[in-house]
Amino acid sequence: MAEKKLLEIKNLSVEYNTEIATVYAVDGLDLSLGYGETLGIVGETGAGKTTTALSIISLLPEGIGTITSGSILLDGNDMRNLGEEKLRNLRGSTVSMIFQDPMSALNPVMTVGDQIMEVLRMHNVSTDHATLNERVDEMMELVGIPANRKNEYPHEFSGGMKQRIVIAMALACEPKLILADEPTTALDVTIQAQMLGLINALQKRLNTAMILITHDLGVVAQTCEKVMVMYAGEAIEYGTVRDIFEGKYLHPYTKGLFNAIPKLTEETRRLEAIDGMMADPTKKIEGCRFADRCKMAAEECKKKQEMKEVTPGHFIRCCRACAAKSK
Incomplete structure:
Protein backbone atom coordinates (compact mmCIF):
# COMPACT_ATOMS: atom_id res chain seq x y z
CA MET A 1 0.00 0.00 0.00
CA ALA A 2 1.39 3.41 -1.02
CA GLU A 3 2.45 5.72 1.82
CA LYS A 4 0.05 8.61 2.35
CA LYS A 5 1.61 11.95 1.46
CA LEU A 6 1.18 15.21 3.36
CA LEU A 7 1.46 17.27 0.17
CA GLU A 8 0.78 16.28 -3.42
CA ILE A 9 1.06 18.75 -6.29
CA LYS A 10 0.27 17.63 -9.83
CA ASN A 11 0.77 19.57 -13.07
CA LEU A 12 0.80 22.98 -11.34
CA SER A 13 1.00 26.00 -13.66
CA VAL A 14 0.92 29.61 -12.47
CA GLU A 15 0.77 32.84 -14.45
CA TYR A 16 1.15 36.50 -13.48
CA ASN A 17 -0.97 38.72 -15.69
CA THR A 18 0.33 42.29 -15.76
CA GLU A 19 -0.34 45.29 -17.98
CA ILE A 20 2.98 44.73 -19.72
CA ALA A 21 2.94 40.97 -20.33
CA THR A 22 1.92 37.55 -19.03
CA VAL A 23 4.63 35.86 -16.98
CA TYR A 24 4.63 32.05 -16.98
CA ALA A 25 6.05 31.62 -13.48
CA VAL A 26 5.50 27.88 -12.94
CA ASP A 27 4.82 25.31 -15.65
CA GLY A 28 3.65 21.73 -15.10
CA LEU A 29 5.17 21.20 -11.67
CA ASP A 30 4.80 17.85 -9.86
CA LEU A 31 5.84 17.54 -6.23
CA SER A 32 5.12 15.27 -3.26
CA LEU A 33 6.18 15.44 0.37
CA GLY A 34 5.70 12.95 3.19
CA TYR A 35 4.92 13.69 6.83
CA GLY A 36 8.04 14.93 8.62
CA GLU A 37 10.13 15.15 5.42
CA THR A 38 12.32 18.08 4.39
CA LEU A 39 12.56 19.19 0.77
CA GLY A 40 14.97 21.86 -0.46
CA ILE A 41 14.04 23.86 -3.57
CA VAL A 42 16.99 25.59 -5.23
CA GLY A 43 17.41 27.73 -8.33
CA GLU A 44 18.10 31.24 -9.56
CA THR A 45 15.91 34.24 -8.81
CA GLY A 46 12.83 33.95 -11.04
CA ALA A 47 12.88 30.15 -11.16
CA GLY A 48 9.41 29.90 -9.56
CA LYS A 49 10.40 28.80 -6.05
CA THR A 50 8.47 31.40 -4.06
CA LEU A 59 -1.36 33.66 -1.12
CA LEU A 60 -0.65 34.57 -4.74
CA PRO A 61 -1.06 38.32 -5.44
CA GLU A 62 -4.78 38.93 -5.83
CA GLY A 63 -5.83 39.93 -9.34
CA ILE A 64 -2.38 39.19 -10.77
CA GLY A 65 -1.34 35.65 -9.85
CA THR A 66 -3.49 32.83 -11.22
CA ILE A 67 -3.23 29.05 -11.02
CA THR A 68 -4.12 28.01 -14.57
CA SER A 69 -3.92 24.24 -14.09
CA GLY A 70 -3.08 21.50 -11.64
CA SER A 71 -4.11 20.26 -8.21
CA ILE A 72 -2.76 20.87 -4.69
CA LEU A 73 -3.71 18.39 -1.96
CA LEU A 74 -2.50 19.24 1.54
CA ASP A 75 -3.27 16.78 4.32
CA GLY A 76 -6.33 15.64 2.37
CA ASN A 77 -7.56 19.18 1.65
CA ASP A 78 -8.03 20.37 -1.94
CA MET A 79 -6.38 23.79 -1.58
CA ARG A 80 -7.71 25.08 -4.89
CA ASN A 81 -11.36 24.55 -3.99
CA LEU A 82 -11.50 25.68 -0.36
CA GLY A 83 -13.35 28.82 0.67
CA GLU A 84 -11.46 31.74 2.20
CA GLU A 85 -12.65 30.92 5.74
CA LYS A 86 -11.37 27.33 5.54
CA LEU A 87 -8.09 28.55 4.06
CA ARG A 88 -7.62 30.95 7.00
CA ASN A 89 -8.24 28.06 9.39
CA LEU A 90 -5.57 25.96 7.67
CA ARG A 91 -2.97 28.74 7.55
CA GLY A 92 -1.07 28.60 10.80
CA SER A 93 -2.56 25.34 12.03
CA THR A 94 -1.80 22.96 9.13
CA VAL A 95 0.62 25.03 7.05
CA SER A 96 2.72 28.07 8.00
CA MET A 97 5.16 30.23 6.08
CA ILE A 98 8.41 31.81 7.23
CA PHE A 99 8.92 34.81 4.97
CA GLN A 100 12.30 36.00 3.76
CA ASP A 101 12.13 39.50 5.23
CA PRO A 102 11.08 39.61 8.91
CA MET A 103 10.58 43.39 8.73
CA SER A 104 7.75 43.02 6.23
CA ALA A 105 6.32 39.99 8.03
CA LEU A 106 5.99 41.73 11.41
CA ASN A 107 3.55 44.51 12.31
CA PRO A 108 5.61 47.49 13.54
CA VAL A 109 2.81 48.86 15.79
CA MET A 110 2.10 45.61 17.67
CA THR A 111 4.28 44.04 20.34
CA VAL A 112 5.88 40.76 19.34
CA GLY A 113 3.96 38.97 22.10
CA ASP A 114 0.65 40.25 20.75
CA GLN A 115 1.58 39.04 17.26
CA ILE A 116 2.27 35.52 18.50
CA MET A 117 -0.89 35.70 20.61
CA GLU A 118 -2.93 36.69 17.53
CA VAL A 119 -1.91 33.46 15.76
CA LEU A 120 -2.72 31.34 18.82
CA ARG A 121 -6.07 33.01 19.47
CA MET A 122 -7.23 32.51 15.89
CA HIS A 123 -6.76 28.74 16.13
CA ASN A 124 -7.61 28.23 19.81
CA VAL A 125 -10.84 30.17 20.25
CA SER A 126 -12.04 28.22 23.30
CA THR A 127 -8.73 28.43 25.18
CA ASP A 128 -8.52 30.98 27.98
CA HIS A 129 -6.20 34.01 27.77
CA ALA A 130 -3.91 32.90 30.61
CA THR A 131 -3.16 29.58 28.91
CA LEU A 132 -2.46 31.29 25.58
CA ASN A 133 -0.20 33.79 27.34
CA GLU A 134 1.81 30.91 28.79
CA ARG A 135 2.11 29.49 25.27
CA VAL A 136 3.46 32.85 24.03
CA ASP A 137 6.13 32.73 26.75
CA GLU A 138 6.95 29.13 25.85
CA MET A 139 7.36 29.94 22.14
CA MET A 140 9.63 32.90 22.82
CA GLU A 141 11.83 30.83 25.12
CA LEU A 142 11.80 28.04 22.53
CA VAL A 143 13.40 30.31 19.91
CA GLY A 144 15.91 31.70 22.38
CA ILE A 145 14.33 35.04 23.32
CA PRO A 146 13.51 35.82 27.00
CA ALA A 147 9.74 35.81 27.57
CA ASN A 148 9.98 39.12 29.44
CA ARG A 149 10.66 40.84 26.09
CA LYS A 150 7.24 39.97 24.68
CA ASN A 151 5.94 43.50 25.34
CA GLU A 152 8.59 45.06 23.10
CA TYR A 153 8.11 46.11 19.48
CA PRO A 154 9.89 44.71 16.38
CA HIS A 155 12.22 47.74 16.03
CA GLU A 156 13.70 46.90 19.45
CA PHE A 157 15.09 43.58 18.16
CA SER A 158 18.04 42.74 15.91
CA GLY A 159 17.54 41.14 12.49
CA GLY A 160 18.28 37.67 13.82
CA MET A 161 15.85 38.11 16.71
CA LYS A 162 13.11 39.36 14.36
CA GLN A 163 13.57 36.19 12.32
CA ARG A 164 13.28 34.14 15.51
CA ILE A 165 9.96 35.87 16.26
CA VAL A 166 8.71 35.02 12.76
CA ILE A 167 9.72 31.39 13.32
CA ALA A 168 7.90 31.39 16.69
CA MET A 169 4.75 32.68 14.97
CA ALA A 170 5.03 30.02 12.26
CA LEU A 171 5.45 27.20 14.76
CA ALA A 172 3.07 28.43 17.47
CA CYS A 173 0.20 26.12 16.45
CA GLU A 174 2.51 23.20 15.54
CA PRO A 175 1.65 23.04 11.81
CA LYS A 176 2.23 19.89 9.79
CA LEU A 177 4.08 21.81 7.05
CA ILE A 178 6.41 24.81 7.15
CA LEU A 179 7.19 26.78 3.99
CA ALA A 180 10.51 28.52 4.67
CA ASP A 181 11.25 31.11 1.97
CA GLU A 182 14.97 31.87 2.23
CA PRO A 183 14.71 32.37 6.00
CA THR A 184 18.46 33.00 6.47
CA THR A 185 19.37 35.03 3.36
CA ALA A 186 19.49 38.42 5.14
CA LEU A 187 21.43 37.09 8.14
CA ASP A 188 25.16 36.91 8.74
CA VAL A 189 26.86 33.51 8.71
CA THR A 190 26.88 33.01 12.49
CA ILE A 191 23.19 33.87 12.92
CA GLN A 192 22.36 31.80 9.82
CA ALA A 193 23.86 28.70 11.41
CA GLN A 194 21.90 29.35 14.61
CA MET A 195 18.64 29.76 12.66
CA LEU A 196 19.15 26.53 10.70
CA GLY A 197 19.96 24.64 13.89
CA LEU A 198 16.87 26.08 15.55
CA ILE A 199 14.57 25.20 12.64
CA ASN A 200 15.98 21.66 12.48
CA ALA A 201 15.60 21.09 16.22
CA LEU A 202 12.02 22.38 16.30
CA GLN A 203 11.12 20.40 13.20
CA LYS A 204 12.36 17.14 14.73
CA ARG A 205 10.65 17.90 18.04
CA LEU A 206 7.29 18.58 16.39
CA ASN A 207 7.67 16.10 13.46
CA THR A 208 6.93 18.93 11.05
CA ALA A 209 7.54 18.66 7.31
CA MET A 210 9.36 21.54 5.65
CA ILE A 211 9.94 22.99 2.20
CA LEU A 212 13.08 25.12 2.34
CA ILE A 213 13.55 27.62 -0.49
CA THR A 214 17.14 28.76 -0.89
CA HIS A 215 19.95 29.71 -3.27
CA ASP A 216 22.51 28.03 -1.03
CA LEU A 217 23.38 24.41 -1.80
CA GLY A 218 25.35 24.26 1.44
CA VAL A 219 22.18 25.00 3.41
CA VAL A 220 20.39 22.24 1.48
CA ALA A 221 23.13 19.71 2.29
CA GLN A 222 22.96 20.63 5.97
CA THR A 223 19.18 20.72 6.34
CA CYS A 224 17.28 18.68 3.74
CA GLU A 225 16.59 15.05 2.86
CA LYS A 226 15.39 15.63 -0.71
CA VAL A 227 16.17 18.29 -3.31
CA MET A 228 14.29 19.79 -6.25
CA VAL A 229 16.16 22.06 -8.65
CA MET A 230 13.98 24.57 -10.52
CA TYR A 231 14.83 26.54 -13.63
CA ALA A 232 12.59 29.00 -15.51
CA GLY A 233 9.40 27.68 -13.91
CA GLU A 234 10.13 23.96 -14.32
CA ALA A 235 11.44 21.27 -12.00
CA ILE A 236 14.53 20.06 -13.85
CA GLU A 237 15.96 17.67 -11.25
CA TYR A 238 14.65 15.82 -8.21
CA GLY A 239 16.25 13.33 -5.87
CA THR A 240 17.72 12.72 -2.44
CA VAL A 241 20.55 14.88 -1.14
CA ARG A 242 22.89 11.96 -1.86
CA ASP A 243 21.63 11.76 -5.46
CA ILE A 244 22.33 15.44 -6.05
CA PHE A 245 25.60 15.80 -4.15
CA GLU A 246 27.18 12.40 -4.79
CA GLY A 247 25.22 10.88 -7.69
CA LYS A 248 26.67 9.77 -11.01
CA TYR A 249 24.48 12.05 -13.14
CA LEU A 250 23.42 15.69 -12.91
CA HIS A 251 21.42 18.09 -15.03
CA PRO A 252 23.88 20.48 -16.75
CA TYR A 253 22.33 23.40 -14.85
CA THR A 254 22.79 21.66 -11.48
CA LYS A 255 26.37 20.88 -12.45
CA GLY A 256 26.84 24.57 -13.24
CA LEU A 257 25.56 25.52 -9.78
CA PHE A 258 28.13 23.23 -8.16
CA ASN A 259 30.94 24.58 -10.36
CA ALA A 260 30.14 28.10 -9.10
CA ILE A 261 30.85 27.07 -5.48
CA PRO A 262 34.44 27.57 -4.21
CA LYS A 263 36.12 24.34 -3.04
CA LEU A 264 38.38 24.38 0.01
CA THR A 265 40.40 21.44 -1.34
CA GLU A 266 41.18 23.03 -4.73
CA GLU A 267 43.08 26.17 -5.69
CA THR A 268 41.11 27.95 -8.41
CA ARG A 269 41.92 31.37 -9.84
CA ARG A 270 38.38 31.96 -11.07
CA LEU A 271 35.04 30.26 -10.42
CA GLU A 272 33.15 28.85 -13.40
CA ALA A 273 30.03 30.93 -14.08
CA ILE A 274 26.93 29.87 -16.03
CA ASP A 275 26.97 32.04 -19.15
CA GLY A 276 23.90 33.95 -20.32
CA MET A 277 20.61 34.83 -18.66
CA MET A 278 17.58 32.78 -17.64
CA ALA A 279 14.98 32.20 -20.36
CA ASP A 280 12.42 34.99 -20.85
CA PRO A 281 9.50 34.11 -18.51
CA THR A 282 7.02 35.89 -20.80
CA LYS A 283 7.63 33.42 -23.63
CA LYS A 284 6.50 29.81 -23.82
CA ILE A 285 9.41 27.57 -24.80
CA GLU A 286 8.70 24.15 -26.27
CA GLY A 287 12.15 22.62 -25.83
CA CYS A 288 14.73 22.71 -23.06
CA ARG A 289 14.69 26.11 -21.34
CA PHE A 290 18.36 25.82 -20.44
CA ALA A 291 19.53 24.99 -23.98
CA ASP A 292 20.72 28.53 -24.80
CA ARG A 293 23.14 28.42 -21.86
CA CYS A 294 24.08 24.73 -22.03
CA LYS A 295 27.47 23.59 -23.35
CA MET A 296 25.99 20.16 -24.12
CA ALA A 297 22.98 21.40 -26.12
CA ALA A 298 22.12 19.44 -29.27
CA GLU A 299 19.36 19.42 -31.89
CA GLU A 300 17.22 17.08 -29.79
CA CYS A 301 17.13 19.70 -27.00
CA LYS A 302 14.70 21.75 -29.12
CA LYS A 303 12.01 19.13 -28.43
CA LYS A 304 9.90 19.03 -25.25
CA GLN A 305 11.87 17.49 -22.39
CA GLU A 306 10.36 15.05 -19.89
CA MET A 307 11.61 13.96 -16.48
CA LYS A 308 13.71 10.79 -16.79
CA GLU A 309 14.52 8.45 -13.90
CA VAL A 310 18.30 8.05 -14.28
CA THR A 311 18.68 6.04 -11.06
CA PRO A 312 15.95 4.88 -8.64
CA GLY A 313 14.24 7.98 -7.24
CA HIS A 314 16.52 10.40 -9.13
CA PHE A 315 14.82 12.30 -11.97
CA ILE A 316 16.35 14.69 -14.51
CA ARG A 317 14.60 16.72 -17.23
CA CYS A 318 17.29 16.35 -19.89
CA CYS A 319 17.57 14.18 -23.01
CA ARG A 320 21.35 14.11 -22.50
CA ALA A 321 21.18 13.45 -18.77
CA CYS A 322 23.24 10.26 -18.90
CA ALA A 323 26.00 12.17 -20.69
CA ALA A 324 26.10 14.86 -18.00
CA LYS A 325 28.13 13.03 -15.38
CA SER A 326 28.70 14.91 -12.15
CA LYS A 327 32.32 13.91 -11.89
Whole structure:
Protein backbone atom coordinates (compact mmCIF):
# COMPACT_ATOMS: atom_id res chain seq x y z
CA MET A 1 0.00 0.00 0.00
CA ALA A 2 1.39 3.41 -1.02
CA GLU A 3 2.45 5.72 1.82
CA LYS A 4 0.05 8.61 2.35
CA LYS A 5 1.61 11.95 1.46
CA LEU A 6 1.18 15.21 3.36
CA LEU A 7 1.46 17.27 0.17
CA GLU A 8 0.78 16.28 -3.42
CA ILE A 9 1.06 18.75 -6.29
CA LYS A 10 0.27 17.63 -9.83
CA ASN A 11 0.77 19.57 -13.07
CA LEU A 12 0.80 22.98 -11.34
CA SER A 13 1.00 26.00 -13.66
CA VAL A 14 0.92 29.61 -12.47
CA GLU A 15 0.77 32.84 -14.45
CA TYR A 16 1.15 36.50 -13.48
CA ASN A 17 -0.97 38.72 -15.69
CA THR A 18 0.33 42.29 -15.76
CA GLU A 19 -0.34 45.29 -17.98
CA ILE A 20 2.98 44.73 -19.72
CA ALA A 21 2.94 40.97 -20.33
CA THR A 22 1.92 37.55 -19.03
CA VAL A 23 4.63 35.86 -16.98
CA TYR A 24 4.63 32.05 -16.98
CA ALA A 25 6.05 31.62 -13.48
CA VAL A 26 5.50 27.88 -12.94
CA ASP A 27 4.82 25.31 -15.65
CA GLY A 28 3.65 21.73 -15.10
CA LEU A 29 5.17 21.20 -11.67
CA ASP A 30 4.80 17.85 -9.86
CA LEU A 31 5.84 17.54 -6.23
CA SER A 32 5.12 15.27 -3.26
CA LEU A 33 6.18 15.44 0.37
CA GLY A 34 5.70 12.95 3.19
CA TYR A 35 4.92 13.69 6.83
CA GLY A 36 8.04 14.93 8.62
CA GLU A 37 10.13 15.15 5.42
CA THR A 38 12.32 18.08 4.39
CA LEU A 39 12.56 19.19 0.77
CA GLY A 40 14.97 21.86 -0.46
CA ILE A 41 14.04 23.86 -3.57
CA VAL A 42 16.99 25.59 -5.23
CA GLY A 43 17.41 27.73 -8.33
CA GLU A 44 18.10 31.24 -9.56
CA THR A 45 15.91 34.24 -8.81
CA GLY A 46 12.83 33.95 -11.04
CA ALA A 47 12.88 30.15 -11.16
CA GLY A 48 9.41 29.90 -9.56
CA LYS A 49 10.40 28.80 -6.05
CA THR A 50 8.47 31.40 -4.06
CA THR A 51 5.52 31.22 -6.45
CA THR A 52 5.28 27.48 -5.74
CA ALA A 53 5.16 28.13 -1.97
CA LEU A 54 2.60 30.92 -2.31
CA SER A 55 0.43 28.64 -4.45
CA ILE A 56 0.43 25.97 -1.74
CA ILE A 57 -0.78 28.41 0.91
CA SER A 58 -3.08 30.29 -1.54
CA LEU A 59 -1.36 33.66 -1.12
CA LEU A 60 -0.65 34.57 -4.74
CA PRO A 61 -1.06 38.32 -5.44
CA GLU A 62 -4.78 38.93 -5.83
CA GLY A 63 -5.83 39.93 -9.34
CA ILE A 64 -2.38 39.19 -10.77
CA GLY A 65 -1.34 35.65 -9.85
CA THR A 66 -3.49 32.83 -11.22
CA ILE A 67 -3.23 29.05 -11.02
CA THR A 68 -4.12 28.01 -14.57
CA SER A 69 -3.92 24.24 -14.09
CA GLY A 70 -3.08 21.50 -11.64
CA SER A 71 -4.11 20.26 -8.21
CA ILE A 72 -2.76 20.87 -4.69
CA LEU A 73 -3.71 18.39 -1.96
CA LEU A 74 -2.50 19.24 1.54
CA ASP A 75 -3.27 16.78 4.32
CA GLY A 76 -6.33 15.64 2.37
CA ASN A 77 -7.56 19.18 1.65
CA ASP A 78 -8.03 20.37 -1.94
CA MET A 79 -6.38 23.79 -1.58
CA ARG A 80 -7.71 25.08 -4.89
CA ASN A 81 -11.36 24.55 -3.99
CA LEU A 82 -11.50 25.68 -0.36
CA GLY A 83 -13.35 28.82 0.67
CA GLU A 84 -11.46 31.74 2.20
CA GLU A 85 -12.65 30.92 5.74
CA LYS A 86 -11.37 27.33 5.54
CA LEU A 87 -8.09 28.55 4.06
CA ARG A 88 -7.62 30.95 7.00
CA ASN A 89 -8.24 28.06 9.39
CA LEU A 90 -5.57 25.96 7.67
CA ARG A 91 -2.97 28.74 7.55
CA GLY A 92 -1.07 28.60 10.80
CA SER A 93 -2.56 25.34 12.03
CA THR A 94 -1.80 22.96 9.13
CA VAL A 95 0.62 25.03 7.05
CA SER A 96 2.72 28.07 8.00
CA MET A 97 5.16 30.23 6.08
CA ILE A 98 8.41 31.81 7.23
CA PHE A 99 8.92 34.81 4.97
CA GLN A 100 12.30 36.00 3.76
CA ASP A 101 12.13 39.50 5.23
CA PRO A 102 11.08 39.61 8.91
CA MET A 103 10.58 43.39 8.73
CA SER A 104 7.75 43.02 6.23
CA ALA A 105 6.32 39.99 8.03
CA LEU A 106 5.99 41.73 11.41
CA ASN A 107 3.55 44.51 12.31
CA PRO A 108 5.61 47.49 13.54
CA VAL A 109 2.81 48.86 15.79
CA MET A 110 2.10 45.61 17.67
CA THR A 111 4.28 44.04 20.34
CA VAL A 112 5.88 40.76 19.34
CA GLY A 113 3.96 38.97 22.10
CA ASP A 114 0.65 40.25 20.75
CA GLN A 115 1.58 39.04 17.26
CA ILE A 116 2.27 35.52 18.50
CA MET A 117 -0.89 35.70 20.61
CA GLU A 118 -2.93 36.69 17.53
CA VAL A 119 -1.91 33.46 15.76
CA LEU A 120 -2.72 31.34 18.82
CA ARG A 121 -6.07 33.01 19.47
CA MET A 122 -7.23 32.51 15.89
CA HIS A 123 -6.76 28.74 16.13
CA ASN A 124 -7.61 28.23 19.81
CA VAL A 125 -10.84 30.17 20.25
CA SER A 126 -12.04 28.22 23.30
CA THR A 127 -8.73 28.43 25.18
CA ASP A 128 -8.52 30.98 27.98
CA HIS A 129 -6.20 34.01 27.77
CA ALA A 130 -3.91 32.90 30.61
CA THR A 131 -3.16 29.58 28.91
CA LEU A 132 -2.46 31.29 25.58
CA ASN A 133 -0.20 33.79 27.34
CA GLU A 134 1.81 30.91 28.79
CA ARG A 135 2.11 29.49 25.27
CA VAL A 136 3.46 32.85 24.03
CA ASP A 137 6.13 32.73 26.75
CA GLU A 138 6.95 29.13 25.85
CA MET A 139 7.36 29.94 22.14
CA MET A 140 9.63 32.90 22.82
CA GLU A 141 11.83 30.83 25.12
CA LEU A 142 11.80 28.04 22.53
CA VAL A 143 13.40 30.31 19.91
CA GLY A 144 15.91 31.70 22.38
CA ILE A 145 14.33 35.04 23.32
CA PRO A 146 13.51 35.82 27.00
CA ALA A 147 9.74 35.81 27.57
CA ASN A 148 9.98 39.12 29.44
CA ARG A 149 10.66 40.84 26.09
CA LYS A 150 7.24 39.97 24.68
CA ASN A 151 5.94 43.50 25.34
CA GLU A 152 8.59 45.06 23.10
CA TYR A 153 8.11 46.11 19.48
CA PRO A 154 9.89 44.71 16.38
CA HIS A 155 12.22 47.74 16.03
CA GLU A 156 13.70 46.90 19.45
CA PHE A 157 15.09 43.58 18.16
CA SER A 158 18.04 42.74 15.91
CA GLY A 159 17.54 41.14 12.49
CA GLY A 160 18.28 37.67 13.82
CA MET A 161 15.85 38.11 16.71
CA LYS A 162 13.11 39.36 14.36
CA GLN A 163 13.57 36.19 12.32
CA ARG A 164 13.28 34.14 15.51
CA ILE A 165 9.96 35.87 16.26
CA VAL A 166 8.71 35.02 12.76
CA ILE A 167 9.72 31.39 13.32
CA ALA A 168 7.90 31.39 16.69
CA MET A 169 4.75 32.68 14.97
CA ALA A 170 5.03 30.02 12.26
CA LEU A 171 5.45 27.20 14.76
CA ALA A 172 3.07 28.43 17.47
CA CYS A 173 0.20 26.12 16.45
CA GLU A 174 2.51 23.20 15.54
CA PRO A 175 1.65 23.04 11.81
CA LYS A 176 2.23 19.89 9.79
CA LEU A 177 4.08 21.81 7.05
CA ILE A 178 6.41 24.81 7.15
CA LEU A 179 7.19 26.78 3.99
CA ALA A 180 10.51 28.52 4.67
CA ASP A 181 11.25 31.11 1.97
CA GLU A 182 14.97 31.87 2.23
CA PRO A 183 14.71 32.37 6.00
CA THR A 184 18.46 33.00 6.47
CA THR A 185 19.37 35.03 3.36
CA ALA A 186 19.49 38.42 5.14
CA LEU A 187 21.43 37.09 8.14
CA ASP A 188 25.16 36.91 8.74
CA VAL A 189 26.86 33.51 8.71
CA THR A 190 26.88 33.01 12.49
CA ILE A 191 23.19 33.87 12.92
CA GLN A 192 22.36 31.80 9.82
CA ALA A 193 23.86 28.70 11.41
CA GLN A 194 21.90 29.35 14.61
CA MET A 195 18.64 29.76 12.66
CA LEU A 196 19.15 26.53 10.70
CA GLY A 197 19.96 24.64 13.89
CA LEU A 198 16.87 26.08 15.55
CA ILE A 199 14.57 25.20 12.64
CA ASN A 200 15.98 21.66 12.48
CA ALA A 201 15.60 21.09 16.22
CA LEU A 202 12.02 22.38 16.30
CA GLN A 203 11.12 20.40 13.20
CA LYS A 204 12.36 17.14 14.73
CA ARG A 205 10.65 17.90 18.04
CA LEU A 206 7.29 18.58 16.39
CA ASN A 207 7.67 16.10 13.46
CA THR A 208 6.93 18.93 11.05
CA ALA A 209 7.54 18.66 7.31
CA MET A 210 9.36 21.54 5.65
CA ILE A 211 9.94 22.99 2.20
CA LEU A 212 13.08 25.12 2.34
CA ILE A 213 13.55 27.62 -0.49
CA THR A 214 17.14 28.76 -0.89
CA HIS A 215 19.95 29.71 -3.27
CA ASP A 216 22.51 28.03 -1.03
CA LEU A 217 23.38 24.41 -1.80
CA GLY A 218 25.35 24.26 1.44
CA VAL A 219 22.18 25.00 3.41
CA VAL A 220 20.39 22.24 1.48
CA ALA A 221 23.13 19.71 2.29
CA GLN A 222 22.96 20.63 5.97
CA THR A 223 19.18 20.72 6.34
CA CYS A 224 17.28 18.68 3.74
CA GLU A 225 16.59 15.05 2.86
CA LYS A 226 15.39 15.63 -0.71
CA VAL A 227 16.17 18.29 -3.31
CA MET A 228 14.29 19.79 -6.25
CA VAL A 229 16.16 22.06 -8.65
CA MET A 230 13.98 24.57 -10.52
CA TYR A 231 14.83 26.54 -13.63
CA ALA A 232 12.59 29.00 -15.51
CA GLY A 233 9.40 27.68 -13.91
CA GLU A 234 10.13 23.96 -14.32
CA ALA A 235 11.44 21.27 -12.00
CA ILE A 236 14.53 20.06 -13.85
CA GLU A 237 15.96 17.67 -11.25
CA TYR A 238 14.65 15.82 -8.21
CA GLY A 239 16.25 13.33 -5.87
CA THR A 240 17.72 12.72 -2.44
CA VAL A 241 20.55 14.88 -1.14
CA ARG A 242 22.89 11.96 -1.86
CA ASP A 243 21.63 11.76 -5.46
CA ILE A 244 22.33 15.44 -6.05
CA PHE A 245 25.60 15.80 -4.15
CA GLU A 246 27.18 12.40 -4.79
CA GLY A 247 25.22 10.88 -7.69
CA LYS A 248 26.67 9.77 -11.01
CA TYR A 249 24.48 12.05 -13.14
CA LEU A 250 23.42 15.69 -12.91
CA HIS A 251 21.42 18.09 -15.03
CA PRO A 252 23.88 20.48 -16.75
CA TYR A 253 22.33 23.40 -14.85
CA THR A 254 22.79 21.66 -11.48
CA LYS A 255 26.37 20.88 -12.45
CA GLY A 256 26.84 24.57 -13.24
CA LEU A 257 25.56 25.52 -9.78
CA PHE A 258 28.13 23.23 -8.16
CA ASN A 259 30.94 24.58 -10.36
CA ALA A 260 30.14 28.10 -9.10
CA ILE A 261 30.85 27.07 -5.48
CA PRO A 262 34.44 27.57 -4.21
CA LYS A 263 36.12 24.34 -3.04
CA LEU A 264 38.38 24.38 0.01
CA THR A 265 40.40 21.44 -1.34
CA GLU A 266 41.18 23.03 -4.73
CA GLU A 267 43.08 26.17 -5.69
CA THR A 268 41.11 27.95 -8.41
CA ARG A 269 41.92 31.37 -9.84
CA ARG A 270 38.38 31.96 -11.07
CA LEU A 271 35.04 30.26 -10.42
CA GLU A 272 33.15 28.85 -13.40
CA ALA A 273 30.03 30.93 -14.08
CA ILE A 274 26.93 29.87 -16.03
CA ASP A 275 26.97 32.04 -19.15
CA GLY A 276 23.90 33.95 -20.32
CA MET A 277 20.61 34.83 -18.66
CA MET A 278 17.58 32.78 -17.64
CA ALA A 279 14.98 32.20 -20.36
CA ASP A 280 12.42 34.99 -20.85
CA PRO A 281 9.50 34.11 -18.51
CA THR A 282 7.02 35.89 -20.80
CA LYS A 283 7.63 33.42 -23.63
CA LYS A 284 6.50 29.81 -23.82
CA ILE A 285 9.41 27.57 -24.80
CA GLU A 286 8.70 24.15 -26.27
CA GLY A 287 12.15 22.62 -25.83
CA CYS A 288 14.73 22.71 -23.06
CA ARG A 289 14.69 26.11 -21.34
CA PHE A 290 18.36 25.82 -20.44
CA ALA A 291 19.53 24.99 -23.98
CA ASP A 292 20.72 28.53 -24.80
CA ARG A 293 23.14 28.42 -21.86
CA CYS A 294 24.08 24.73 -22.03
CA LYS A 295 27.47 23.59 -23.35
CA MET A 296 25.99 20.16 -24.12
CA ALA A 297 22.98 21.40 -26.12
CA ALA A 298 22.12 19.44 -29.27
CA GLU A 299 19.36 19.42 -31.89
CA GLU A 300 17.22 17.08 -29.79
CA CYS A 301 17.13 19.70 -27.00
CA LYS A 302 14.70 21.75 -29.12
CA LYS A 303 12.01 19.13 -28.43
CA LYS A 304 9.90 19.03 -25.25
CA GLN A 305 11.87 17.49 -22.39
CA GLU A 306 10.36 15.05 -19.89
CA MET A 307 11.61 13.96 -16.48
CA LYS A 308 13.71 10.79 -16.79
CA GLU A 309 14.52 8.45 -13.90
CA VAL A 310 18.30 8.05 -14.28
CA THR A 311 18.68 6.04 -11.06
CA PRO A 312 15.95 4.88 -8.64
CA GLY A 313 14.24 7.98 -7.24
CA HIS A 314 16.52 10.40 -9.13
CA PHE A 315 14.82 12.30 -11.97
CA ILE A 316 16.35 14.69 -14.51
CA ARG A 317 14.60 16.72 -17.23
CA CYS A 318 17.29 16.35 -19.89
CA CYS A 319 17.57 14.18 -23.01
CA ARG A 320 21.35 14.11 -22.50
CA ALA A 321 21.18 13.45 -18.77
CA CYS A 322 23.24 10.26 -18.90
CA ALA A 323 26.00 12.17 -20.69
CA ALA A 324 26.10 14.86 -18.00
CA LYS A 325 28.13 13.03 -15.38
CA SER A 326 28.70 14.91 -12.15
CA LYS A 327 32.32 13.91 -11.89
